[in-house]
Amino acid sequence: LILRCKEGVNTKMSETSMDEIRKSLKKELDKSRYEHTMGVMYTAAALAMAHGVDQKKAMLAGLLHDCAKCIPNEEKMELCKKYHIELTQAEIDNPALIHAKLGAFLARKKYHVTDEEVLHAILVHTTGEPGMNLLDKIIYIADYIEPGRDKAKNLPVVRPLCFRDLDAALLKILSDTLDYLKSTGKEIDPLTEQTCQYYKAKAEEK
Ligand code: DGI
Ligand code: FE
Ligand code: FE
Numbered sequence: 001l002i003l004r005c006k007e008g009v010n011t012k013m014s015e016t017s018m019d020e021i022r023k024s025l026k027k028e029l030d031k032s033r034y035e036h037t038m039g040v041m042y043t044a045a046a047l048a049m050a051h052g053v054d055q056k057k058a059m060l061a062g063l064l065h066d067c068a069k070c071i072p073n074e075e076k077m078e079l080c081k082k083y084h085i086e087l088t089q090a091e092i093d094n095p096a097l098i099h100a101k102l103g104a105f106l107a108r109k110k111y112h113v114t115d116e117e118v119l120h121a122i123l124v125h126t127t128g129e130p131g132m133n134l135l136d137k138i139i140y141i142a143d144y145i146e147p148g149r150d151k152a153k154n155l156p157v158v159r160p161l162c163f164r165d166l167d168a169a170l171l172k173i174l175s176d177t178l179d180y181l182k183s184t185g186k187e188i189d190p191l192t193e194q195t196c197q198y199y200k201a202k203a204e205e206k
Pocket of ligand 2: 026065066099125126
């Protein structure tokens with residue numbers, strides 16, 4: 001009994017359990033964002049199985065990737081100021097982008113995640129970055145293909161491709177995302193553009 005009690009306590013030293021994080025996110029996210037989060041978590045697990053990545057890491061990163069998404073933009077900016085989180089010009093101009101950086105911060109400080117790979121995957125999940133590792137790619141891709149997504153045009157092609165060829169799928173997603181952003185007239189984060197260029201060059205090398 002004592003042991004069981006001990007496990008239930010979140011002393012600030014140890015990582016919050018997946019179960020506790022889920023309960024907290026259920027309160028902090030709206031219903032559709034929570035459903036999306038579950039979709040990303042399980043899709044990341046499936047991609048991890050297909051590509052030989054640690055399943056638990058993939059699930060934890062998937063679970064937390066949008067943990068800052070439902071904080072109002074004003075408050076996102078204030079939190080970044082308060083905790084000295086430096087923002088790029090693109091993030092200042094498009095506050096919706098901030099949830100990735102703030103999410104990685106909250107995963108560390110609020111949920112006591114210590115795994116740097118998990119934190120990094122959360123950090124880069126919106127724009128991607130050149131030279132991503134396997135876990136980064138899995139979270140970036142799971143975010144795009146999880147079962148609840150239905151807007152992107154090439155999903156029926158991209159979904160099976162992700163399980164065969166991660167880099168080919170990544171390039172398709174990046175270039176479709178850029179096309180979409182350009183069609184809406186939204187400002188492109190230079191990092192999104194650089195990431196696409198990087199994976200295009202990598203594909204041409206092959
Ligand atoms: O948080 P999600 O909605 O699950 O997805 P996400 O983290 O990929 O980011 C949401 C939005 O951010 C999505 O509509 C694509 C957009 N985004 C990605 N790169 C850029 C961007 N928005 C702007 N303005 N510029 C970018 O370069
Ligand atoms: Fe996101
Ligand atoms: Fe997401």
